Amino acid sequence: MKAHLMHRDRDFDLKAKLPRNADDLVQDLELDTLFRAMAGEDKFLFEVAKVAILASVGSDAPTILYRQEALKDCIENSGVIRDVYDTVMATIEGRRTRGGLLYLGSYPSGILNHSVELLEGQMEGLQNLRALADANLSRFHSEAFTTLFNTLKEELAGDFMKDVARHLQQMKFRDGILLSATLGDGNKAKSYILRNPSAEKRSWLQRLFGPKEEAYIFQLDPRDDAGARALSELRDRGLNIAANAVAQSAEHILSFLHMLRAELAFYIGCLNLRQRLVAKGEPIAFPVPVDAGERRHHFEGLYDVCLSLSMEKRVVGNDVDAVGKVLTIVTGANTGGKSTFLRSFGLAQLMMQCGMFAPAVSFSANLCDGVFTHYKREEDSSMTSGKFDEELSRMSRIADVLAGNSLVLFNESFAATNDREGSEIAKMIVDVLLKKGIKMVFVTHLYAFAHAYVDGKSDDLMFLRAEREPDGTRTFKLVEAEPLRTSFGQDLYQAVFQDGPRKNAAA
Missing domain, CATH: 1.20.120 (Four Helix Bundle (Hemerythrin (Met), subunit A))
Known part of the structure; x- marks a missing residue:
């Protein structure tokens, strides 16, 4: 029998090889939060969730x-x-x-x-x-x-x-076993065959009134260990084929x-x-997948499922109609929800491709051969070079395995150097990927990089910007708008050095 609950014509492979960038996906998209929500305390459920989601890209x-x-x-x-x-x-x-x-x-x-x-x-x-x-x-x-x-x-x-x-x-074999054998060279037994005892039994009437059966009986002396071993070996020879068959059936x-x-x-x-x-009132929807050759992302109320799982309140969702768009550049105010949006984008894509529901009111996207993330990294002891060199090395590894229908998510990439150099490198890389038709979402504070695409804007480009109210309030909503020269860093300064002390004093 076959289960075939995951594939129409084959078994689910729990030992399937994960993508080379699986660790980056887990880290950047915070997938462990999703796996734990699916598994609870069950390690087996955790492993199944991990393999099903990561190995289903494609x-x-x-x-x-x-x-x-x-x-x-x-x-x-x-x-x-x-x-x-x-x-x-x-x-x-x-x-x-x-x-x-x-x-x-x-x-x-x-x-x-x-x-x-x-x-x-x-x-x-x-x-x-x-x-x-x-x-x-x-x-x-x-x-x-x-x-x-x-x-x-x-x-x-x-x-x-x-x-x-x-x-x-x-x-x-509560009544013993019945087996037959033939004599071979040197009068040694061979061709052991286990017989069905029930087929050889006679009814009590036959035993009482029928002809007497001739039988040869011998008894072992209780101290005859060698004879007991020989008899046991004889029994095992008769049972060998049956034992293997039953064991294989159980397995x-x-x-x-x-x-x-x-x-x-x-x-x-x-x-x-x-x-x-x-239980939180969050919406879910079954995605509509479209052909990998298309460039489509259309969704309503898309939210970061991992953020939602880690907080009590509901998460703000976003609406985007990016049909035919190859590059989406996301800019705007600091702490405005840009990275959260990017993560929601990648999570929904992975959830769709493994057959799950999506964290949205509605969601439709083209299939991808691979999903890749290039996020900024904090410097730590594991780095063998500077942050900028490490960013370039990771980009090189991604480029080695990129396929034509891949999705690449950039989060403040190449910002470890100055704005001019970072913008030049980012644009060179993005231009090459654009020529290959590889879909990208790029969250950035590099104004020179983002503005370079404003002047030559084409139908396959989209600009999104994190909303900011005139008083500095973040709505955590993204709107279709071109980048501004400022990311409103003064809001952070005010929150830390002005609002903060006043609030502490009031407390």
Whole structure:
């Protein structure tokens, strides 16, 4: 059996290779906050969330829509999905209470006994899964879950389960084993075959009134250790094939349960995240992905989901219509929400591409082959050169792996040097990427860089500016507007050196 809840035609790979820039994405977009919200204290859910989100960059639209439909089913039937997940977990955990790992390197009799015990527990768990599928199939509409539930119903039918239970009882060999062999060279036994004892048994009437069977019986002396070992070896030779077959069956079912657990874990994480956002009154929407060859970002009420998760109040959302735009330059007042907007942009893109909902009232974007971040870094002991050299080195590493349909998010890049030099370098890099058609969002205080694109503005460029009220109040909203010469640093000066002391004095 296959779960196929994440892909229509293949399993979810929990060991999938993450992008080379995965650590930068986690750091710059604060993805650990998102993973923790999905996982709670569960380390396994955390790992599934991390792999599903980071390794899904480059997913195609059919896969995204396939997962979206499955997630909608999960939202409509969250209690059922959690019951299914708990049943899978209980079945896997039950393996540990039945003696631990299979005795793959032990004697055939030990392998067989242990495997039969494991299979009995697994079949009980599968029976519970089938009962859930029977009771709830009509409530699910996605291809992923209707296929899974129908598979459970068909492959775990009542007659099949009864046959399995009967065979497992037989495999305990409470009445001893019956096997046959032929004589080989030197009168040594070979071609051991385990026989079905029930097929050889006679009814009590046949035993009472029928012809007597000839049999040769021998008994071991209680002190005959060598004979006991020989008899045990003879038994194990007969059980060897059956023991391996039963052990492989137990491992096959366990493999299915582990895969089902991993694929369900993604949706459980999504439900956990949604529960927290809805409790705050934050909107969520299922994104509309468009072809990677287009350049489209259109959204309403887009907010930084990680910021929302870390504070009690709701977060301000932004509306942008960037259809056909390759470069978006974001300028404006300090602490006006520019970096928060940039982070919300990247988070929503990653969430869309793994099949999740987006933190917005509505969201539509073109698919990307890769998502890259180039954020300013604070100088620390791990740096082997200056901040500016480190920025250039990171940009070089990004350039090595950039594909034509990538998204690059710049946050105050190349500001570690003076405005003129930083602006020149930023423009040279952006011009090259523009020629390649690589989509960019660039948050900057480099006026010379931003203004250079005002004079030659084209249809594929957009300018956004963080709003500032005349009295200096930040709305944390971005509006479509060209850059100003000032970023209102005096507001910060006033807040620190004038407003601050007055407030302290009043307190």
